[in-house]
Amino acid sequence: MCLTFFGGSKASHTPQPYWHPAAWTRSRGLRHPKSCGCNRSCWVSIVVGCGGLGSHVAQQLAYLGVGKFTLIDDEELDVTNKNRYVTAFAADPVPGSAKVNLARRQILLINPKADVIIVGEELRSSSAFRAVASGGYIFGCLDNDGARLILTELCAAYRRRYFDLATEIIPSDRAVYGGRVFASWGDNGCLVCRELLNLAEARRDLENSAARQDRANLYGVPVADLNEAGPSVVSINGVVASLAVTEFAVAAAGLRRPHTLLTYRGDLGRVTVSADPAPTRCYYCHEIYGTEDAADLERYLLDREPA
């Protein structure tokens, strides 16, 4: 499969930027620079994961005026999600509510003219890979390091600008809670060389789905509960999503580059900015970067066709 060849997202997206006159006025500082010349096609947003973080991101991007979305998630809403998914409501049936459909509904309620493509499959699918490779800003709203590692490699290979969002609660007598936003911009490192990703944990996450199912059966809890390792607190997700969308907005509008790493410590009530220089050597940043189809990312696909 040639991801570049199938990179039809730009062609299939009909540019339909939406700005309510009031929003236009109040968001003047975030208007798209005319110098870009892309007719806002570079404002395509691809949200990978439409759960606790991704639901906030989709909602905020729609309010911000982004008119073109691709939403990627293969899961359905669970009753335990309803305390924090801003795209879900009490009447939404469980089972029967795909997370991508909930996010699409929210976007279209805000902006009926939005162009929303849904990929109701997991990241390790041909459809999801094509969507990520084909263009736009990537918002990784994932809950495991295995998927983060794949998305890191995919974004590096196809030179995608990638915001990775993460939230965490570490329980103890004095709980540590918060999150971070990392913006991978092509020349400032990645999650791996910045040591923001646990490779051992990523390897465990990349076990085949059958093994994960066995583990779920062993513990006697739904798989969805095991996958949902992040904190079940809407406000923490909201803070981190807001940081990411703000960094996107100022960067897309040409005001400044996004900060490489913002770290939110809710327990301390502060957000810090990392000024560390990018590592000089990294397999993903230097060997994989820009190699596109030669990176052989098909090896990760779960729906890969037999040779």
Ligand SMILES: [Zn+2]
């Ligand atoms: Zn790197």
